[in-house]
Amino acid sequence: MGGEAKQLPRIDFSGVVPSKPGTGTWPAVRAQVMDALTTFGCFDAHYPALAPELRAELFDGAVRPLFALPADAKRRNDYGADKPFHGYLGDIPGFDGYESLAIVEGTEPGPVRDFAGLMWPDGGDHTGLFCDTVHGAARRIFELEEAVRRMVMEGLGVAKYHDALSASTWHLLRMSEYKAPNAVEKTVRYMTHQDTNLLSVVCQHEVEGLEMQARDGEWVLVKPSPTSLVVIVGNALRAWTNDRLHAPFHRITVAGNVTRYSAILFSVPHDKVEVPDELVDDEHPLRFRPHDHNDFVCFCVSEEGGRHEDKLMAYCGVHDRNE
Ligand SMILES: O=C(O)CCC(=O)C(=O)O
Numbered sequence: 653m654g655g656e657a658k659q660l661p662r663i664d665f666s667g668v669v670p671s672k673p674g675t676g677t678w679p680a681v682r683a684q685v686m687d688a689l690t691t692f693g694c695f696d697a698h699y700p701a702l703a704p705e706l707r708a709e710l711f712d713g714a715v716r717p718l719f720a721l722p723a724d725a726k727r728r729n730d731y732g733a734d735k736p737f738h739g740y741l742g743d744i745p746g747f748d749g750y751e752s753l754a755i756v757e758g759t760e761p762g763p764v765r766d767f768a769g770l771m772w773p774d775g776g777d778h779t780g781l782f783c784d785t786v787h788g789a790a791r792r793i794f795e796l797e798e799a800v801r802r803m804v805m806e807g808l809g810v811a812k813y814h815d816a817l818s819a820s821t822w823h824l825l826r827m828s829e830y831k832a833p834n835a836v837e838k839t840v841r842y843m844t845h846q847d848t849n850l851l852s853v854v855c856q857h858e859v860e861g862l863e864m865q866a867r868d869g870e871w872v873l874v875k876p877s878p879t880s881l882v883v884i885v886g887n888a889l890r891a892w893t894n895d896r897l898h899a900p901f902h903r904i905t906v907a908g909n910v911t912r913y914s915a916i917l918f919s920v921p922h923d924k925v926e927v928p929d930e931l932v933d934d935e936h937p938l939r940f941r942p943h944d945h946n947d948f949v950c951f952c953v954s955e956e957g958g959r960h961e962d963k964l965m966a967y968c969g970v971h972d973r974n975e
Pocket residue numbers: 826828842847854856861862902903904914915916
């Protein structure tokens with residue numbers, strides 16, 4: 653009706669130094685982060701610390717050449733049958749034109765080197781640059797993820813848990829390709845979902861496609877920018893915070909004739925997710941039973957899980973008498 657299209661909250665991280673929590677604009681930014689994550693469950697972070705040149709090198713020098721490899725090379729990105737969704741994804745029913753590769757602990761140089769060795773077993777001159785670029789970019793994205801996670805702990809008055817939560821968290825760097833549909837109409841390439849993990853930080857490159865659903869149901873297209881990253885709350889952090897943070901539904905749609913690439917850093921709990929005592933009181937009765945994160949992920953992809961829209965509530969929710 654001619655109204656302004658809804659936009660995600662935009663938060664300026666240019667004055668935040670992740671290695672110096674509490675300094676500079678940190679307190680003011682933390683207030684904006686809490687507001688955004690409790691209402692939308694996501695925000696668009698202006699984060700020039702991931703330099704546009706490094707982002708361009710990540711996609712043009714590393715991600716694009718990866719997807720150009722033959723399928724059997726990409727399938728070597730496999731962490732074993734007991735670790736589904738840790739590595740290569742492709743040819744998934746319902747996810748036409750979607751493919752992705754992922755590096756467990758891609759924020760560390762060793763795992764990135766091992767991954768490059770799998771993709772290019774004969775080495776090659778470019779793998780050194782590939783590793784520096786991928787690991788360097790992942791590190792920068794990780795610094796934002798960790799700062800946001802710390803701000804959440806501080807904002808909820810439970811900063812004392814930050815180190816313990818960090819120690820029991822691992823990171824997955826996923827690089828994704830969404831093939832151009834070569835059509836004007838939008839095609840869904842990744843279906844509507846909530847993320848299962850703690851926080852996801854999405855790095856889009858030039859081509860739009862990420863759509864976030866606001867609480868009122870409206871879909872919000874997140875326009876890519878060379879200096880912004882999108883931070884999204886997943887169900888594990890929603891559970892840990894006893895439902896104080898919103899885990900938004902989102903999807904990927906593409907149109908036109910340019911293939912879309914993205915890189916996403918997921919922070920993932922190693923094992924148990926349990927609400928701290930401090931976050932349970934009369935006003936906030938316990939919403940989720942303690943549970944093993946991997947078991948929850950298995951539930952999400954099971955037939956039973958597929959029947960529920962709110963998979964976290966279905967898996968470990970504590971219902972009050974009126975629900
Ligand atoms: O590619 C993107 O922009 C985000 C993809 C996504 O939502 C996911 O992999 O969970």
